[in-house]
Amino acid sequence: MNDIKTQVRKYILDNFLMGGDPDKIMDSTSFIEKGVIDSTGILELVSFIQETYKFHVEDVEMTPENLDSLEKIEKYVRGKLA
Amino acid sequence: MAAAKLTSGVLDIDLRAVTDNICRRLVDIVVRDQRRRGLVVALSGGIDSSVCAALSVRALGPGKVFGLLLPEKDSSAASEDLGRRVAEHLGIEHIKQDIAPTLEAIGCYRWRDEAIHTVFPDYRNDWKNKLVIAGGIDGGFNYFKLVVQTPSGTRHEKRLDHKQYMQIVAATNFKQRIRKTIEYFHADRLNYAVVGTPNRLEYDQGFFVKNGDGSADVKPIAHLYKTQVYALARYLGLPDVICNTKPTTDTYSLPQGQDEFYFALPYQQMDLALWAHNHGMAAGELADCLGVSGEQANYIYQDIEKKRSTTRYLHSKAVLIEKVNEISPFA
Numbered sequence: 001m002n003d004i005k006t007q008v009r010k011y012i013l014d015n016f017l018m019g020g021d022p023d024k025i026m027d028s029t030s031f032i033e034k035g036v037i038d039s040t041g042i043l044e045l046v047s048f049i050q051e052t053y054k055f056h057v058e059d060v061e062m063t064p065e066n067l068d069s070l071e072k073i074e075k076y077v078r079g080k081l082a
Numbered sequence: 083m084a085a086a087k088l089t090s091g092v093l094d095i096d097l098r099a100v101t102d103n104i105c106r107r108l109v110d111i112v113v114r115d116q117r118r119r120g121l122v123v124a125l126s127g128g129i130d131s132s133v134c135a136a137l138s139v140r141a142l143g144p145g146k147v148f149g150l151l152l153p154e155k156d157s158s159a160a161s162e163d164l165g166r167r168v169a170e171h172l173g174i175e176h177i178k179q180d181i182a183p184t185l186e187a188i189g190c191y192r193w194r195d196e197a198i199h200t201v202f203p204d205y206r207n208d209w210k211n212k213l214v215i216a217g218g219i220d221g222g223f224n225y226f227k228l229v230v231q232t233p234s235g236t237r238h239e240k241r242l243d244h245k246q247y248m249q250i251v252a253a254t255n256f257k258q259r260i261r262k263t264i265e266y267f268h269a270d271r272l273n274y275a276v277v278g279t280p281n282r283l284e285y286d287q288g289f290f291v292k293n294g295d296g297s298a299d300v301k302p303i304a305h306l307y308k309t310q311v312y313a314l315a316r317y318l319g320l321p322d323v324i325c326n327t328k329p330t331t332d333t334y335s336l337p338q339g340q341d342e343f344y345f346a347l348p349y350q351q352m353d354l355a356l357w358a359h360n361h362g363m364a365a366g367e368l369a370d371c372l373g374v375s376g377e378q379a380n381y382i383y384q385d386i387e388k389k390r391s392t393t394r395y396l397h398s399k400a401v402l403i404e405k406v407n408e409i410s411p412f413a
Binding site (some may be wrong): 034039046047050062063064 | 227
């Protein structure tokens with residue numbers, strides 16, 4: 001849990017960018033704006049978050065505010081686990 | 083240049099001029115460029131394939147258009163009936179081939195039902211099902227829910243995870259791809275070209291299956307908004323029952339509108355949203371026209387762009403590592 005951003009960054013690099021440059025994914029990089037993840041990819045990301053952090057992402061929580069950058073994901077996950 | 087005010091009138095077209103242009107281009111493309119002898123059209127009973135068949139007949143004559151009725155287990159009985167009515171109305175030769183046995187053999191239903199069982203373990207073959215899109219219209223990310231209905235009419239619904247969603251879609255994609263395989267068999271047999279029937283909304287938003295209904299030699303109405311296709315249907319004198327049909331997917335066993343499955347809104351509103359976005363109209367203008375909030379109008383524009391981006395892959399041909407300049411396909 002200590003470094004959610006690191007875990008999610010690794011997942012994105014391995015799963016979507018096939019080992020690309022980690023600097024492409026800064027903490028505040030918008031996945032959608034930068035074209036890192038498309039709509040289907042968001043569903044994969046949600047599955048990863050659910051399996052890794054062991055909670056259910058509710059339908060209404062599937063928003064850019066919660067999921068569209070490493071920073072936002074960390075904030076969202078910490079809030080769910082608190 | 084943006085129009086002064088957004089109304090449904092922006093979609094009005096000169097039906098005679100549009101028809102004449104499409105027919106002229108069909109002859110150019112099919113006869114001159116592709117050197118085929120006629121056109122194959124799969125008839126779903128829906129407005130798009132019906133209009134495409136009517137245009138094909140107007141361009142080349144009924145003797146040079148071959149119709150196909152290709153129902154399967156989940157097709158509505160009405161769709162085959164309507165398809166036959168169109169073929170008979172236009173006076174074209176047509177045959178029916180039930181593709182359910184082929185889909186059964188290739189595993190379409192088995193793969194789909196396997197995925198459904200992971201969502202609803204009690205699901206049985208006599209239940210009905212459909213997919214429903216949600217999220218994007220409210221500013222969230224799009225996701226899909228599976229809706230199932232027991233024989234007694236009880237419904238259950240649950241969001242699909244990515245594996246479940248992709249397996250169900252991949253399995254049902256067999257339907258469009260098998261149909262296209264059959265269309266090309268007859269095209270090869272007759273030396274005809276194959277018609278693709280997407281309208282502009284479907285083409286633009288990637289609402290088709292790659293190498294399924296997305297595959298064709300010519301697409302006569304891909305530049306026309308759905309509203310315009312309906313207007314053409316009336317102009318071309320298609321039967322009322324065809325002109326009055328509502329867009330469905332006719333792919334899942336529960337009746338399913340295209341707006342439930344894929345588009346954010348019913349087609350009349352999606353057409354206006356797409357037209358407004360293409361003509362640079364502010365979200366506020368769209369909001370006024372549709373009677374939605376400015377925020378929702380923005381979400382609709384964003385959803386249009388998101389779908390374009392996500393489905394760009396569906397439009398692309400095979401990419402060569404290095405160009406082979408000696409070969410240039412038709413434009």
